[in-house]
Amino acid sequence: MKKMLIAGNWKMNTNVVQSKKLCEDLLVGLTQMNSLKSKVLVCPPFTNIQIVSDTLKNSVILYGAQNCYYEPQGAFTGEISIPMLSHLGCTYIIIGHSERRAYFSETDEAINKKVIAILNSGITPIMCIGETLEERQSNSTFSVLERQLTIGLNNITPDKISDIVIAYEPVWAIGTGIAATTEQVHEAHTWIRNYLTEKFGQFGQSVILLYGGSLNSENADTLLKLDDVNGGLIGGASLKPDVFLSIIKTAESII
């Protein structure tokens, strides 16, 4: 059976009330689907994790965070630690999102420290990688992916690699309404799978690979059907319950 993870990255959207409503709408929609085979995840802003946890209690929807700091506690004003997120019941943490790389100067080295600290806590890191338009146009897509994977996964042993989710998110497809084409996603995901298998052997085969970037109810079927695509990391469309539910339905029909 194909593994499928449909993850919503709510980014800096929703307040406490809106987060609660969004969860309630998703729960209503999901009761109409029986025995979910896909994993469904939502990643709200930090301030809304508690209400999301309360609202999703005993449900099939998982929740996680959009970032973290790698030190467990201390004088790091404004940061949120992994133990804090673990205490709230987060089971996934997104790291290395291109918005964090671009606007908050996150480096591959810092992302690697986060991957290791998250793994040590028993939470699943979702490590985002992807090239900018400029990098694609200058034919450096695969050297960028190689750098991001090599540094981001430094010191990860083969037995740990399948505890990490990798999200391929071409920067030019994020929030633009222009998703990567089937060929582009196929090419990138095959390349990533080969990289992982070369480096980690058979363990690389079982890593969950997500696609992100303008994924919606129209393109989900074609993209999620691709061999090395095990789900999506969804921004804008995850804020619309109907659209997010329809993507989940599509994933269910593919498994």
Ligand code: 13P
């Ligand atoms: P969009 O789905 O809004 O393009 O965002 C994708 C993304 O960045 C998910 O992390």
